[in-house]
Amino acid sequence: MSMPHRAVRRLEKAETLDKVAKPVSSGAKRVVRPRLVRNLLSGTNLGHPLHPALTDVPIGAWTMAGLLDAVGGREAEPAADLLVKAGIVAAVPTAVTGLNDWSDTIGPERRVGLVHATANSTALTLYIASLVARARGDRRKGKALGFAGFGVMAISAYLGGHLTFVKGVNVNRTAWQQGPDEWTPVLAAAELAEGEHRTADADGVRILLHRTDGTVHALAATCSHMGGPLGEGTFEGGCVTCPWHGSTFRFADGGIERGPASTPQPCYETRIQDGRIEVRVPPAAAPAEVAEHRAHRARRRLARTPAT
The missing domain is CATH 1.20.120 (Four Helix Bundle (Hemerythrin (Met), subunit A))
Structure with a gap:
């Protein structure tokens, strides 16, 4: 040193x-x-x-x-x-x-x-x-x-x-998180009642689910500001407020209502299929970028698979 x-x-x-x-x-x-x-x-x-x-x-x-x-x-x-x-x-x-x-x-x-x-x-x-x-x-x-x-x-x-x-002060804590780019089941729909929230795992990423007005919304569960647990935050007006420093994010798009966060919260698409809530990263990237992203994820999975 x-x-x-x-x-x-x-x-x-x-x-x-x-x-x-x-x-x-x-x-x-x-x-x-x-x-x-x-x-x-x-x-x-x-x-x-x-x-x-x-x-x-x-x-x-x-x-x-x-x-x-x-x-x-x-x-x-x-x-x-x-x-x-x-x-x-x-x-x-x-x-x-x-x-x-x-x-x-x-x-x-x-x-x-x-x-x-x-x-x-x-x-x-x-x-x-x-x-x-x-x-x-x-x-x-x-x-x-x-x-x-x-x-x-x-x-x-x-x-x-x-x-x-x-020390990573004010570094975006979601920068290296890569949610699923294909529909991935994370929770039984019956386990998320109106007005309630749950956290679940989606391909190694913690996801915060919240149902309001019959719609299920999903954000990354780790606050982008300093890594606070959004699942322990407060929920009001279609937003979640981090319990650590008060950053407030909209469920609709992950946008910021109040700092100190400066990076929007990763937001995921949701659907209910066969009684299960499924999530995926919005397919906003160009097809070539999506293919490259999927290939990268496949390499990561292969690297994590133990040799036999």
Whole structure:
């Protein structure tokens, strides 16, 4: 295990950070609770989380400012100053969206996220001080503060990458689920009364079934946001609300009514055949894509079959 990885692992186990992380997280949850705020900050209507996209702006601006400060010379000073300003302005919405996402984490992710946010705040403070020094004509001090800010930002970026790519924070939890592309029986129709719900297995994927107005609807049972069990959620108005973070999905099409989810819930076609509820992935793909998908699934089944 590399030294950076060991350091992050220690942060994950640093329970003393919970003394600060828990109350700050609780306060953030109250601030982002309104539906409009939650949807906006989560990227609900964007199709994926908003925070990662926004981070590119301050990181890019401050990196280029550092490059110009290092090798640009006097002629590049106005451009470097402009880039520092752009990074400062962009850091504000980036921090707000990050706070929204972080408020949903617990345990190791919340601890690392707290240090990530602290490092970002430190970098922002250093860049503001750098901008002030530049405005006063003290370019040497301004550059030094900028380089310090860049160093702290690099550490913070590493922690952000760890949260996303190692811990899977805000990664779509249904991305690798492949439901059946052929009609597959999952439950006896008599076992699902009007207004009731059940979870069942469909070719290795957990499916949430709900009957309303005589129609059986089916969604993936794992919340796309953070993997919450939708079968333990609440059901109202043709929607299901995740018990973990309150993401609300429509049964009709899997669309999102309320974040923090930003990826729609996989939705399946249903029918009742010979007294059994059957489900399948909607055949929306082109015929060639369907054939390729079926061949891939056949290879997976073959790989799982024990050798004789």
